[in-house]
Amino acid sequence: MLFYLFIAVLVFVVLGFISSPKFKGKVGESIVHLHYKKYLDNDKYVLINNCTLPTSNGGTTQIDHILLSPYGIFVLETKNYKGWIFGDKFQKQWTQSFPKSKHRFQNPLHQNYKHTKVLGELLENQMSFDLSHLYSVVVFVGECEFKTEMPENVLHGKAWVNYVKQFNVPVLSTVAVTKAQYLIEQHRLERGRKTDKLHVKNLKSAHQSK
Secondary structure, eight states: OHHHHHHHHHHHHHHHHHSSSSHHHHHHHHHHHHHHHHHTTTTTOOOEEEEEEETTTTTEEEEEEEEEEETEEEEEEEEOEEEEEEEOOOSEEEEEEEETTTEEEOOHHHHHHHHHHHHHHHHHHHHHHOOOGEEEEEESSSEEEEEOOOOOTETTTHHHHHHHOOOSSSSSOHHHHHHHHHHHHSOOOSSSSHHHHHHHHHHHHHHTTO
């Protein structure tokens, strides 16, 4: 009897974990990383994953992926969602819709704007980076479907790879790409639970101050 109770509790815990936003987010990020390894030239493109950078006001911003290349630097925000997705670039909140329920979530373009802004400030201040070569990209993965027309930089599945490949004119030298990578690695906070907890704390403080 105790054995079956243990199994039931274990199953409950596992199901709760795999349905958590954190787990879904990690799965989404892994899918994007797989796309990078499979469909992009890894000698030309460098992918930095899960990068937490300090902000000028003492906070932090957590970027899912930064893709560096001779053709520009791309800031990728990943969303692992199911259901129908409604939204446009001007709305503060988008809608995730199921047959019997709807959920609101922050416009990922607005979310990624802060990520791009913080990274841009770092690169501009440290290496006089031209911000016109910094691009925001939102990638949805999972069993979702766009039900409204999306901006060209909001994509589903591996379509983000083709979007990135449209930028095919070199604008950064090999030295510049290497320097940008070095600066990002130098300024990012160490990956781990301590950094994740700090970022969550900063998010709560920012939300409470609004």
